[in-house]
Amino acid sequence: MPEQGPNAIEVREAVKRYGDFTALKRITLTIEDNEFFTLLGPSGCGKTTLLRMIAGFEDVTEGEIFLFGEEIENLPPNKRPVNTVFQNYALFPHLTVLDNVAFGLEMRGASKPEARTQAGEMLELVQLSQFAGRKPSQLSGGQQQRVALARALAPKPKVLLLDEPLSALDLKLRKAMQLELKHLQRETGITFIFVTHDQEEALTMSDRIAVMSAGELQQLGEARDIYERPRNMFVADFIGETNLLDVSVDAIRDGRAICHLGGGHELTCNAVDGIGIGAHVHMSVRPERLFISDAPTESESLKGTVVENVFVGTDITTIVDLADGPNFSVRTSNSDRGNKRIFEAGAPVFVNMELGAARLLVD
Known part of the structure; x- marks a missing residue:
């Protein structure tokens, strides 16, 4: 088995302060070579600050950042083998598409013919060869974004940093560009570090995701792991939709926690280290892991009443009120397959949970 090379990026106990304000609080993470890695979180959580520290646009107050095993604190941005794609x-505007892509290569010492040849190859990669002679103003937003990508990829950086590059695009174009970005990353083998506040965007493209909040790393892992097994209430609530329930742990038997929801309702889920009998904590249950029936099933069933049905295109969301208990949101695919039944408002129903759907949250 070949020896594995150094990681693309290692961030060790990184802190960033602006006066009395701490933007990043001892962030430690590793980004592997040839990985599509996403920094995900709400505005102001510190994700762009961390990206700018990797690029060299911001100094590190404390801690260290390594690029392929080399400490880069004193390396200026233009000496780092990274490139950045910005939101704007x-x-x-006065250069053609081809000249825009070739410009950075010429600034790095490439001859004009060499730069234009490499720029042409990059435009072919992003499927814009036919627009090489146009000005940016003659392109759509999505086409301009692909030019920016081609320009950033042309010098063949080891790491490409992307700071919310799709935020200005409409929804349909954003979805198309998500798939295109992932394809480009696989095609080039370059490490991509992507910043976004859009959860679906992160889940669609990423090999791994670092979820951030208030300058702290909340959870790091593969997309499915973060979605299915959120560590805390912030991650459960921020990633996708969920039913967040206040519960008390009444008993623990054979690794299973019996939890009280109020109104005499109980749910059972896997026990979690650090949560003992008598604890008052939160539970997360994804709405697509629930289904409704007019009679209890062999799975756990909670009796309630349908409040309303909300049509959301691909799915129908049903709100169910448990007597003296919480409301549940249940998502059903908008399809005739599977003999699914939609219950009208006011109908008595049972909310049934798939095995393993409920998860206790540590905080």
């Missing part, structure tokens, strides 16, 4: 594309 930053294309030169």
